[in-house]
Amino acid sequence: MNILNASGCLDALTAPAVARSLDAFVTKTVTPLPREGNAPPRIAEVEHGMLNSIGLANPGIDRFLAHTLPRLGELEVPIWVSVGGFAVDEYADLCDRLDDRPEVEAIELNVSCPNVDDVPASVGEIVAASRAATRKPLYSKLSPATADIAEVARAAQKAGTDGLSLVNTILGLALDEQTLKPRLSRGAGGLSGAALKPIALAAVYTCYEATGLPIVGMGGITSGRDALELVAAGAASVALGTILFADPGAPARIRAELASEIANLGVGEIDNAIGVAHAEPAAISKTAGRPAVMSVQ
Amino acid sequence: MPPARARVAGAEQIGPYTLLRVARGGLEPGIPGQFFMLEAPGRPLPRPMSLCLAPPGELAFLIDPIGPGTRALCALQPSDRLAIFGPLGNGYDLDVKRPLLVGGGIGVAPLPYLSDALGHPPAILGFRSDWHAEAAHLVPNAEVIVEPTYVTEALSPGQDVLACGPEPMLAAVVKLEPTAQLAWEAPMACGYGACYGCAVQIDGELRRLCVEGPVLSAGAERTSDRVLASASGRQDGSA
Numbered sequence: 001m002n003i004l005n006a007s008g009c010l011d012a013l014t015a016p017a018v019a020r021s022l023d024a025f026v027t028k029t030v031t032p033l034p035r036e037g038n039a040p041p042r043i044a045e046v047e048h049g050m051l052n053s054i055g056l057a058n059p060g061i062d063r064f065l066a067h068t069l070p071r072l073g074e075l076e077v078p079i080w081v082s083v084g085g086f087a088v089d090e091y092a093d094l095c096d097r098l099d100d101r102p103e104v105e106a107i108e109l110n111v112s113c114p115n116v117d118d119v120p121a122s123v124g125e126i127v128a129a130s131r132a133a134t135r136k137p138l139y140s141k142l143s144p145a146t147a148d149i150a151e152v153a154r155a156a157q158k159a160g161t162d163g164l165s166l167v168n169t170i171l172g173l174a175l176d177e178q179t180l181k182p183r184l185s186r187g188a189g190g191l192s193g194a195a196l197k198p199i200a201l202a203a204v205y206t207c208y209e210a211t212g213l214p215i216v217g218m219g220g221i222t223s224g225r226d227a228l229e230l231v232a233a234g235a236a237s238v239a240l241g242t243i244l245f246a247d248p249g250a251p252a253r254i255r256a257e258l259a260s261e262i263a264n265l266g267v268g269e270i271d272n273a274i275g276v277a278h279a280e281p282a283a284i285s286k287t288a289g290r291p292a293v294m295s296v297q
Numbered sequence: 298m299p300p301a302r303a304r305v306a307g308a309e310q311i312g313p314y315t316l317l318r319v320a321r322g323g324l325e326p327g328i329p330g331q332f333f334m335l336e337a338p339g340r341p342l343p344r345p346m347s348l349c350l351a352p353p354g355e356l357a358f359l360i361d362p363i364g365p366g367t368r369a370l371c372a373l374q375p376s377d378r379l380a381i382f383g384p385l386g387n388g389y390d391l392d393v394k395r396p397l398l399v400g401g402g403i404g405v406a407p408l409p410y411l412s413d414a415l416g417h418p419p420a421i422l423g424f425r426s427d428w429h430a431e432a433a434h435l436v437p438n439a440e441v442i443v444e445p446t447y448v449t450e451a452l453s454p455g456q457d458v459l460a461c462g463p464e465p466m467l468a469a470v471v472k473l474e475p476t477a478q479l480a481w482e483a484p485m486a487c488g489y490g491a492c493y494g495c496a497v498q499i500d501g502e503l504r505r506l507c508v509e510g511p512v513l514s515a516g517a518e519r520t521s522d523r524v525l526a527s528a529s530g531r532q533d534g535s536a
Contacts, residue, residue, distance in 0.1 A: 014508060015429030017298050028493075036503045040522045045366065050486060051436050051440045054493045059501065080526030177364070187524075194340050244486035246336070248345050248382065250300020 001258065001270040003202075003230070003251050006192075006218045006241030007082035007141070007165075013068070015074055016242065021251040022025035023258035024078040026239065029106035029110045031083075032090050044174045044183040049193025049220070051172050053186040056084060060237065062096055063099070067107065073103035082093060082141070084110040092129040099134040103297055107136050109161070112143030112168040124155035125261055139216060140146075141165035142207070144199045161215040165202045165239070193242040196220040201233050208234025223248075224257020231258075231270070232277040300334070300343075300382035305373045306355050306424055312431035314403065315371040316358045319381065326351035327384025328434035329391070330461075330480050330512040334488040337366030337382035343483045344370065347461070347511070348384065349435065356381075359432065361403040384496035385488045389478050389512050390463065391415060393457035398422075399477075401462025401471055402429060407480060409435040411459060423448035423466065449473060464521060466526070476515040481506055483522075496518065497522065 002023035011028070012019035020026045037057025044051045059068060064081075072079050083094040091109060098104050107297070109130055111123050114178045127140055140156040142149060144167040153164055169190025174183045182188070200219025200249050208215060217235025221227050241252045262270045303319040310316075317335075324333075326348055334343040335358065344366045350357040351528070362371040373379065389407075391414055400408045405422055412420060420439040423446075424430040431443045431464035441449055449469045460470050475509045483506040486492035495506040499513060499521035513519060514528035 008493070009491060011493075013491045018489075018491075022300070037493065037496060040503075041484050041494075042496060042497055043484050045340060045486075050496060051343055051487075053491070054496075057493055057496065113323060136386060137365065187441050242486075244343065246334075247380070248487075248489060248491075253299065 002081070002237040003227075003255055004216060004237060004239040005244060005251075006239045007110065008052075008243040009244050012075055012077070013071055015248065015288045018248045018251070019075055020037060020077050022077060022247075023237075024080050024105060024109060027064075027072070027077065028054050028058055028062055029084040030064045030094065031056055031208035032061055032085060032094065034058065034063065039185040040173060041043055041183060042189070044171065044189065045279060046174050046191070048196070049172075049191055049195035050173055050245075050293040051184060051189035052169070052189055053184045055186070061097055062265050065097060069101060069103050078105040079192075080106045080108050080139070081101050082108040082110050088125050088129045089194050092125045092133040095130040095134040095136070095138075098137060103135060106139060106162075107134060108141050108165055110141050110168070112141055112145075113158075122155065123152050124159045126142040127156045127159035127161045128161045137162040137164045139165045140202070141168055143168045143170070145170050149203050150206050153207040153211050153213070157211045157213055161213065162218065163236075164207055164211070165216045165218065166235075167189070167196070167200045167219050170199060184197055192220070194220045197226060197229075204230055204233040204235050209278060219255065224254050224259070224261045225256055227258045228261040228265075228273065229277075231273050232275070234275045234278070236271075236274055300336070300377050300380035303356075303381045304325070305375050305377045305379065307375050308371070311359070312428045313361065313436070314429075314432055315360045315361055315362065316357055316435075317351070317373060318355045321351075321354050321356050324356060324381065325355060325384060325499065326410070329386030329414050330407050330459075330478075331386050332488065332511060333383030333385065334485075335370060335379050337380065338369045338373065338377075340366045342366070342381070342486050343356065343382065343488070344383075345478065345507070345511075346370075348410050349406050350409045350413070353457060359409075359435070360511075361407040368425070378406075382488065384508050385509050389459050389480070390514070393455050393459070397452075397456035397458050398439075399452070399458055399462070399466075400436070400461035401448060401466040403437065404460075404462030404466070404480070404482075405432050407461050412436050412438075415462060418435060421448045421451045423462070435499050467519075478512055478515055479519075480512045481510050481519060483511075501502030501528035 038055030172191035197220030217230030218239035308496040346358040396418040417437040461480035483495035496503040
């Protein structure tokens with residue numbers, strides 16, 4: 001069972017010790033061009049979670065490849081690079097440029113930025129173009145804000161994704177106590193934290209049944225029990241997001257709590273718990289797809 | 298790496314503020330101007346608080362109960378426990394010849410510890426009322442100014458100003474003393490560079506205040522968040 005961070009919830013170069021406590025580090029989404037991100041304020045705490053509208057702040061692929069990635073490679077933790085574009089060929093180009101970089105273990109396609117107004121293309125098209133551009137394992141990060149997430153997941157599977165990252169944040173709004181104006185400069189923002197957990201569970205449960213693909217489950221994990229629930233719903237790995245802000249020691253703590261939960265469950269290996277929420281759990285780790293985290297080459 | 302679990306040693310009311318004292322345990326107090334992330338009981342995110350005082354065996358934080366998190370912190374009782382992480386960020390450069398501390402409102406928070414570190418230099422503290430000004434007792438050698446007078450009216454040139462306070466006050470101070478060291482504030486989820494929530498515009502670029510600050514080096518130019526928000530309009534994308 002691998003524990004990762006959710007993209008955008010950790011800077012491995014600022015906090016290398018936290019990154020090394022993970023089984024793989026997922027970068028903040030890299031886009032073709034540099035992005036400064038949205039004007040402050042960009043975060044707001046809400047009941048049982050938080051909103052963010054960071055706005056995909058990143059140095060752009062050129063600078064990322066030249067400066068950031070070599071330094072990430074020195075951390076000796078497997079690196080997943082999250083990529084995001086605004087057109088199909090942008091995703092393909094990003095994947096193509098990462099394809100020959102030995103530091104990169106896997107690529108996560110961020111096809112679900114909650115604040116992108118116009119979805120550039122169907123998830124299937126993005127995945128297919130990316131698949132053609134790289135041999136690296138591809139994980140498609142989907143939004144829960146869709147009428148039928150199983151259909152989106154199946155489209156990603158048909159187009160060649162190796163796994164799914166579930167879920168991205170979902171749009172929420174918080175108003176100022178005094179002025180009743182939005183607390184974020186951009187208005188709405190992505191909701192994360194404990195409030196997202198039932199939504200993440202539903203997405204993982206649905207997509208596990210629909211595809212049998214390896215799933216990195218994320219959304220509101222604060223404890224080993226939360227992680228276990230996502231595993232039971234069908235996640236082969238889990239990722240931590242908002243909890244890392246309050247507890248940089250969360251990876252080690254949740255790993256220990258999860259081990260204890262599994263021991264109490266009496267199922268033996270943790271992989272035996274994957275999908276137990278389903279009537280007939282598919283032994284995902286034995287029958288489908290690639291392992292959620294490949295070994296470092 | 299995980300936050301420490303600290304025991305509350307005491308909590309005293311000072312005007313509208315609460316001075317929360319916690320047992321230091323293995324935590325270092327750090328450099329004046331640095332901050333700690335304090336668990337806000339019952340809330341999802343911790344709150345950044347600069348260290349106010351470092352009495353023997355304790356760390357003390359001055360907290361203004363302005364929202365659910367700070368109200369929860371002010372309600373803590375002796376022997377309660379809370380997670381605490383730090384010290385974080387960059388503090389004041391203490392290598393100054395003629396220090397003058399300038400604070401406004403809850404911006405007085407880091408100044409008592411700073412004053413101790415610098416041998417109690419003169420200070421000018423501004424508050425909105427006599428009630429708020431009770432916090433001035435924490436800073437030796439302080440001249441207290443209450444609105445409608447502002448601290449900038451009492452500034453004389455040629456001092457090494459170390460300041461903390463609301464954004465308009467800091468902007469006014471730096472106009473008078475361009476080399477002033479200013480401690481800024483921004484909403485933070487993590488305090489260690491992970492969330493990108495505390496970005497402010499410094500020298501024309503959006504940068505994380507928890508990494509670059511909260512005390513910005515003399516001469517660094519911070520653009521007002523209000524100016525940025527009105528200039529940026531809407532931008533696509535969210536992480």
